[in-house]
Amino acid sequence: MAKARAKSPRSAKAAKKRANKKAAKTSQRARPGRAAKPGKSAKRAKSAKRPHAAKPAKAMKRAAVAKAALPSKGAGVAAKTKPAAPVKAPAAPSAAASYKPLKAPKHRGIGLEAASPFEMRVNLAKDLPETDVQTALDSGDMGFLHSFTTGSTVDGPGVRVVVWTTGCQWRCRYCHNPDTWTMRNGYPVSVAQAAEELRKYTQGLKVMSGGVTVSGGEPLMQHRFVLKLLKAAKGMGVHTTIETNGYLGDRLTDADFDSIDLVMLGLKKWDPEGHMELTGQKIGPTLALARRLAARKRPIWVRFVLVPNLTDDLDDIKKIAEFAAGLGVVERVEVLPFHQMGRFKWKELGLRYEMADVQPPSAALVERVRGAFQAAGLTAY
């Protein structure tokens, strides 16, 4: 009878429930270095926003053209285990189309590659002991990465491999990638592994006048790792860029600037109180980094996220423009229209999202803001 009961639909259902529960426990015990299985919310997450903000429309068009170029076959090893299940990009095919994913690097059987940087990833280093995290940060021999993407045409000159780091000390109200705020959401990856993966793309990057861009999150949260990777890239003859909020610029020595061919610097708001309200941090360190770069004639691309009723005050924008123009090293300004692609991440992470009712800026407003930068003598897109 017991056997008969075991075969009944009711008992079978109970057995299935027990099996699922066991699998969930196993997942939670994932060892350091292995991808912890994503939580239910992460599994629901399909894709979304990329670190920082939207990309200029012209750049999007360029992306479609540049389907090109980087080697794909043999460029990496297919992942045996999927880290996080994210994957569907809701509404922004144009942005996702800016990335041409290639084979992923293999990290302990886990793929680092993201189909686009709009995937949400969480808890990938959740179980790594704190001492290991600290050792990694101190030595720079290991870093924490959200993902690698390849074939980007919107993250610096030419076609780029982009290394998305985790960890950010800012809390921008419009952030499209709050999953990159927490370092432990990223994969632990050795600098040797990251450099080796990059090496596979060097020929293609050179042909496409591209290079490697380290973005985030905030890359300078892991400045030693980032510098080691950029130095390795320079050794391969690859152009290097970091995209940063600049807040930790004092972690970079003047000699470190030699490893960085271009700094893409986010300038978000001029008014100090407004900046604090928008990002949770002071603007001073960002401006200090900009001045240091200018003093050493290092090129900067400024990125400005345009959010209606939040960053669209023209007087404030003119002050940013005057500052940027006065540096004498700003090669271009990119006005990035706000969008809602990262909204689902806030929800999945249980964060309060204040921008739900904010619409993207109109084309006319974007043009006005570009005009404000151009009036200061800058090239703006």
Ligand code: SF4
């Ligand atoms: S600086 Fe940090 S919080 Fe702000 S947009 Fe970038 S990743 Fe998000």
